[in-house]
Amino acid sequence: MTTGKFYASIGFTALIAALTLTGASSPALAAGSAPVDMSPVWVLPFAGILLCIALLPLINAHWWHHNFPKVSLAFGLPMAVLMAVILPDKSLHVLVEYCSFIALVGSLFVISGGILVRGSFKSSPLTNSAFLLTGSVVASFIGTAGASMVLIRPMLRINKNRKTKIHIFVFFIFLVSNIGGSLTPLGDPPLFLGFLQGVPFEWTLIYMLPGWALATAVLLAVFFVLDTLILKRDGGLISGDQAADEPPQKFAIAGAHNFLFLLGVMGTVIFYGTVLRDMKELGFARDAIQVALMGLMAALALKTTPAALRRENGFTWFPVKEVAVLFAAIFACMIPALNILEHKGATGALSLGYAWQYFWMTGGLSAMLDNAPTYLTFLSLAKTMGGEGCVAVAGGCVPQHILLAISMGAVFFGAVSYIGNAPNFMVKSICEENEVSMPSFLGYLGWAAAFLLPLFAAMSYLFFRA
Numbered sequence: 001m002t003t004g005k006f007y008a009s010i011g012f013t014a015l016i017a018a019l020t021l022t023g024a025s026s027p028a029l030a031a032g033s034a035p036v037d038m039s040p041v042w043v044l045p046f047a048g049i050l051l052c053i054a055l056l057p058l059i060n061a062h063w064w065h066h067n068f069p070k071v072s073l074a075f076g077l078p079m080a081v082l083m084a085v086i087l088p089d090k091s092l093h094v095l096v097e098y099c100s101f102i103a104l105v106g107s108l109f110v111i112s113g114g115i116l117v118r119g120s121f122k123s124s125p126l127t128n129s130a131f132l133l134t135g136s137v138v139a140s141f142i143g144t145a146g147a148s149m150v151l152i153r154p155m156l157r158i159n160k161n162r163k164t165k166i167h168i169f170v171f172f173i174f175l176v177s178n179i180g181g182s183l184t185p186l187g188d189p190p191l192f193l194g195f196l197q198g199v200p201f202e203w204t205l206i207y208m209l210p211g212w213a214l215a216t217a218v219l220l221a222v223f224f225v226l227d228t229l230i231l232k233r234d235g236g237l238i239s240g241d242q243a244a245d246e247p248p249q250k251f252a253i254a255g256a257h258n259f260l261f262l263l264g265v266m267g268t269v270i271f272y273g274t275v276l277r278d279m280k281e282l283g284f285a286r287d288a289i290q291v292a293l294m295g296l297m298a299a300l301a302l303k304t305t306p307a308a309l310r311r312e313n314g315f316t317w318f319p320v321k322e323v324a325v326l327f328a329a330i331f332a333c334m335i336p337a338l339n340i341l342e343h344k345g346a347t348g349a350l351s352l353g354y355a356w357q358y359f360w361m362t363g364g365l366s367a368m369l370d371n372a373p374t375y376l377t378f379l380s381l382a383k384t385m386g387g388e389g390c391v392a393v394a395g396g397c398v399p400q401h402i403l404l405a406i407s408m409g410a411v412f413f414g415a416v417s418y419i420g421n422a423p424n425f426m427v428k429s430i431c432e433e434n435e436v437s438m439p440s441f442l443g444y445l446g447w448a449a450a451f452l453l454p455l456f457a458a459m460s461y462l463f464f465r466a
Helices: 003-023 027-031 040-059 061-086 088-112 125-158 166-175 189-196 201-233 258-274 285-304 307-312 318-333 335-346 355-366 371-382 400-415 422-433 441-451 453-464
Strands: 116-118 252-254 391-393 396-398
Touching (some): 040 061, 040 318, 061 318, 166 422, 166 441, 318 422, 355 453, 371 396, 441 453
Antiparallel strands (some): 391 396
């Protein structure tokens, strides 16, 4: 994708901003408008962009690689204009979410691109499992996006001499890019929104720990067996031994000062959620401050990291450009879907009474929609349930088991599709840049159906059958 096409997408985002900020002066927006009743026909553009992402790379990958910005613009721009007129309040909030999303993902991508893990690691099921386990722990403290960007390049280098490697990076998305972010509000955006709503910081660790431990243990065990069988079938590494291709290296982390900038991004998230959230008079200026601070961390990382180190790390701008363009269209087209979901919740059309219902509904929609507003929608539905031992949140009280179902559904099901969580698509793009053939959109859904859905069904029975 050319730089001109990328900046055209930025111009597209700026146009949405102009349109929605024009609507921000209306009385309805100032007061906060309620969701409106809309025909399901409005969801067709969202389905259309998803079908394009799923099918066009299969039909003509070369054409898609060079023309996906045009496709994104064709779907996203008309919907952005229409929604800015019809739903100015919702459009503005989605725009702010998109800007925060790109700021977080982009800053973590830039900063982690300056962290180079050196060392002569031989690809083996044990080594790969150890890296996946490390990522599934670290993700809860530096976020799934941060952990994914820091570890994906070392995983690529470790397994460069593997004949079959697709399963390694699919499980990487499962564990590091999604389920690993379960233990703290810093791990995944839905949990952070829950923290902003009043869910205690320690609640996430205490109540999400059993589900995280079970899912991580099962997936690691399955991966270890699968990796062992595939490595044996392939007859070992392509060259017999990685040490034959390059001199041994001691373990070292080059560009380690960039971890300070990663901490700066995480500190910005905490600052936004604790100090800025109480400064309501600032309005959306709070979000602008957050975006500016994340941009500052990325700029400092670029300034202080040698270009040679980034080249050695295989750093390029394409993955983050691809995510920015495609998700601009996705965010614009999903506005009606989110509005319809909120309207049905507000009118009582979504009548849910059991934890397993919240688990599957929150999860199923989070796999295809932005899991952050989906989490908030179902949290709002559960606020009126109350009951003994419920968790006090802004505007109500949510039963423990219902809150757990909503939280697990939003985080875990992010692994079901490439668009379920921000790092998924970026990991896919980085892998493909490094000549790793990743599954198509539909192919990845097949992997998720085979390995995740049976696990989620078992977890639904174990945790939410009552």
